[in-house]
Amino acid sequence: EPEVTQTPSHQVTQMGQEVILRCVPISNHLYFYWYRQILGQKVEFLVSFYNNEISEKSEIFDDQFSVERPDGSNFTLKIRSTKLEDSAMYFCASRARANQPQHFGDGTRLSIL
Amino acid sequence: LAKTTQPISMDSYEGQEVNITCSHNNIATNDYITWYQQFPSQGPRFIIQGYKTKVTNEVASLFIPADRKSSTLSLPRVSLSDTAVYYCLVGDSTGTASKLTFGTGTRLQVTL
DSSP: OOOOEEEEEEEOOOOOOEEEEEEEOTTTTEEEEEEEEEESSSEEEEEEEEETTTEEEOOEEEEEEEOOOOOSOOEEEEEESOOOOOEEEEEEEESSSSSSOOOEOEEEEEOOO | OOBBOSSSSSEEEETOEEEEEEEOOOOOTTEEEEEEEEEETTHHHHHHHHESEEESSSSEEEOTTOSSSEEEEEEEEEOGOOOOEEEEEEEOOOSOOOOOOOOOEEEEEEEE
């Protein structure tokens, strides 16, 4: 069964450093998402991406965040200058088309020191 | 986005059927009902999605009454490995965004 894959599984970074989280969505999916989950809290929406542009973003997704689909297979989330409060699990998701469910990867655990 | 209410936790013995009910009184016409399962340190895993009546797949059934103000996820003969958090989400999945808004979910504990 096709799945969303995310790398790395765990990223440890010094505060203030840039970090790029990578995702390979399911092939032929058209809609892409990033969510995050701080330890012990709810899964929170960050951004949705369709047709090579952001379709919606949350208040969390400020100027420090950016997303890119550099080629036909990868979808990345960049945090320019990480803060301690960025420590969380980051989940990528994709869906094939409207009315289809989103499928999630197993996340990248980001630890900011 | 329709707000959902589901029990915080449930306990079950292995082999029993588990029914988790979710209420969504202000569900909109375009809204679908979707259930996810999440294990610790893993991403939410899609279980089932429906719009009305009954939907069944290889792992669960979803019952939606005619007024669509609630839904029930039914897990037949649960095992220890079904111990997880289960999320009921309601939203319009027809748009280009269609973000998912997660609540705190129902923590299901299955024991022998």
